[in-house]
Each structure stands twice: as C-alpha cells, then as structure tokens.
Amino acid sequence: MNFGLLLIPNRKIIEIVHLSKQAEESGFDYIWIADEDFYRDVYITLTAIALNTSKVKLGPGCTNPYTRHPAITALTMATLNELSDGRAVLAIGRGGLNILNPLCIDISKPLSTLREFIDVFRRIVKGELVDYEGKVVKLRGVKLAFKHISRIPVYMASMGPKTLRLAGEIADGVLLPSVPSEYVKVALENIKEGCARSGKELKELDIACSVISSMSSSREKAFQLAKPYLVYCLAVMPDQVLESVGMSRRDVMPIVKALPNEKKAVEEVTDEMVKKFAIAGSMEDCMKRIKEYIDAGITQLVFSAPLGEDMGRTIKSLGIELSRRFR
Numbered sequence: 001m002n003f004g005l006l007l008i009p010n011r012k013i014i015e016i017v018h019l020s021k022q023a024e025e026s027g028f029d030y031i032w033i034a035d036e037d038f039y040r041d042v043y044i045t046l047t048a049i050a051l052n053t054s055k056v057k058l059g060p061g062c063t064n065p066y067t068r069h070p071a072i073t074a075l076t077m078a079t080l081n082e083l084s085d086g087r088a089v090l091a092i093g094r095g096g097l098n099i100l101n102p103l104c105i106d107i108s109k110p111l112s113t114l115r116e117f118i119d120v121f122r123r124i125v126k127g128e129l130v131d132y133e134g135k136v137v138k139l140r141g142v143k144l145a146f147k148h149i150s151r152i153p154v155y156m157a158s159m160g161p162k163t164l165r166l167a168g169e170i171a172d173g174v175l176l177p178s179v180p181s182e183y184v185k186v187a188l189e190n191i192k193e194g195c196a197r198s199g200k201e202l203k204e205l206d207i208a209c210s211v212i213s214s215m216s217s218s219r220e221k222a223f224q225l226a227k228p229y230l231v232y233c234l235a236v237m238p239d240q241v242l243e244s245v246g247m248s249r250r251d252v253m254p255i256v257k258a259l260p261n262e263k264k265a266v267e268e269v270t271d272e273m274v275k276k277f278a279i280a281g282s283m284e285d286c287m288k289r290i291k292e293y294i295d296a297g298i299t300q301l302v303f304s305a306p307l308g309e310d311m312g313r314t315i316k317s318l319g320i321e322l323s324r325r326f327r
Helices: 013-025 042-052 070-083 110-125 161-170 181-197 219-235 239-243 249-258 262-267 271-277 283-296 311-326
Strands: 002-007 030-033 057-063 090-093 130-133 138-142 154-157 173-177 206-215 278-281 300-307
Touching: 002 013, 002 206, 002 311, 013 030, 013 042, 013 311, 030 042, 030 300, 042 057, 042 070, 057 070, 057 154, 057 173, 070 110, 090 110, 090 173, 110 130, 110 154, 110 161, 154 161, 161 173, 161 181, 173 181, 181 206, 181 239, 181 283, 206 219, 206 283, 206 311, 219 249, 219 262, 219 271, 219 278, 219 300, 239 249, 249 262, 271 278, 278 283, 283 300, 283 311, 300 311
Parallel strands: 002 030, 002 300, 030 057, 057 090, 090 154, 154 173, 173 206, 206 278, 206 300
Antiparallel strands: 130 138
16 A cells, blocks of 8 residues: 655745655655646656655656647656656646636547547657657657656546546556545446456556545644635536535535635535545544545555645654554
8 A cells, every 4th residue: 555645836845845855754655746727837846856855756646738748748757757766657637727728728639638648658758759640649750869768657637437447448547636435436447447448457557546635633623724625626526426425516516606716615615525525634533534545445545735734743643653554
C-alpha cells in the first residue's frame, strides 16, 4: 500500500517544498502537484521539490492534454525525470474547466485526445523519432535532443465509465479524483473491463484515489476546513458517483446555484456530504475512513489538502499513524 500527498500550488513554492520534505521524511511515497486554475506553475514547483527530496515519486496530479502539446509535456517530464533520478510520474486527465474555459480551449473529443496524447508522450519519452497524424494530435519529426533512458509511468485521472475503461486499456495507473469509497468498486469494474481490451490484469495498474482530507482534534473544525475544498468537487460530480452514496443531482444543486459566491456555496455543503466525500475528523476517525478506501481496493491513497491548521505537524502525525497501521 502506498500513500501520496496532493498539494495545490496556492502558496509560496518554498512552503510547498517544506511540506514535501516533511512528507518524504514521514514516509509518504508520492507527491502530486495540481495543475489547475492560475496558481503557480506545476513544473517549476515540481523542479523545486525534486531538488530538495531524494525518494518520493513526484509529478503533476493532474495536468491536461490541451494547454501543452504532448511533445512539450514529454520534453518537460523527461527533463524532470533526469533531474529527479527517475522519480517522475505523470497523471493526465481532461482538465479543470476553471483553466480551460478562460482560455477558450476546445475540449471536444476528450477520449481521442487522451489516447493520442499518451501514445505520443510515451514514444517521445522512449527516444523515438515521431511522426504522428491523429484525429487531434499532429506532429512531424519530433525527437528528444538528449538521451532519456528511464520509463515514466502514466496515470489517467478519471471517474466516468468511458475514461475509466480507457485508463484500464492504456494507462499504468488510475488517479480517481475525490470519489467516495463506495464508488471505488464501480470504478474498478470499468477499469478491469479496459484492462481486458489490452490483455492486462487489474493488478498490473496502480489504483490511486485522491481524497480531500482534514484532521483536527475538533471534528467540527476538521469539517469546516474541508467544506471549501468540497464545493467545486461536488458541483461537477457525475451523477453515477453521487448515486453510489445515495445522492442525486438535486442534492448538490444548492451548491451549484450558489456559485460563484463561494462563501454561500460552502454553507450548502452539509456534514453528511463531508462524511461521504472526505476523510475528515480526528486522527482516529480518519484512520477508519482510510481503511474503508483500502478495503475498497485502491493501492495508493492520496491525501489532498487542507489536512489541518498546522499542515506540517499533521503530515508528520499522519505519516506515523499510516506506518504503524498500514505498512
């Protein structure tokens, strides 16, 4: 069982580096940096982390196939992989509308785009000279101008049936974003179906799940810390995910209607929603929730900020408990 930490670069890079170092020292296996909104650049942030850590695997969690050409992403990731001595991993997904909509980017044909992106990315990273004429991706005579010998695992960030099946077919891992433990079993069935298309077994993939996590001695405080981060997750949550915990689109419509007034939207996030979609409460409460995700079948649990009022202390305490109970 592996454990990861997902950080949003909404704070100074030096602070993110400090938290990443603490996570590595506390036994975490992965550091994922979100590539969303107009926060600090994901790859500059990852570079700083790579220079200040030595063991954790690290990568964007996740980036999108639209704002950067796959050849440029391949070049960037190969460079990060060289710098980090083979620790780079890539998570790719359709991408958040909070960055794609303002850029007026066409996000049609997401399945074809992801399939072609991953194909081109892998071939360039392997050092091939690539000509490509896809439905979406096109390039002529692209080849890395330096030798890159280490493989970079590719995860697909997805939660819908079609993308999960595609992930099972072509990816090395899956990053489930903010889904409840009840939905993991549904996701695994779709991933397994995709694996069968390419003659793989489910056990060959790393099944990671990112969950908004908030820990405090005060359950009320932990829930309040989690709610602002749940707003946007719940507003765009697919119907099939909501249904896995007995909810429907009607339950989250008050949140949708309140946006973009975030303060008002937070007031519409109930404690019951926090219980279903987050890992929140005391450390003991959170350990029980963690076990639910592990029992559901994931192989990497990724804790997504806020974590706690003192993130560094919470990361350290969490690392100790994870090692004691689940290693």
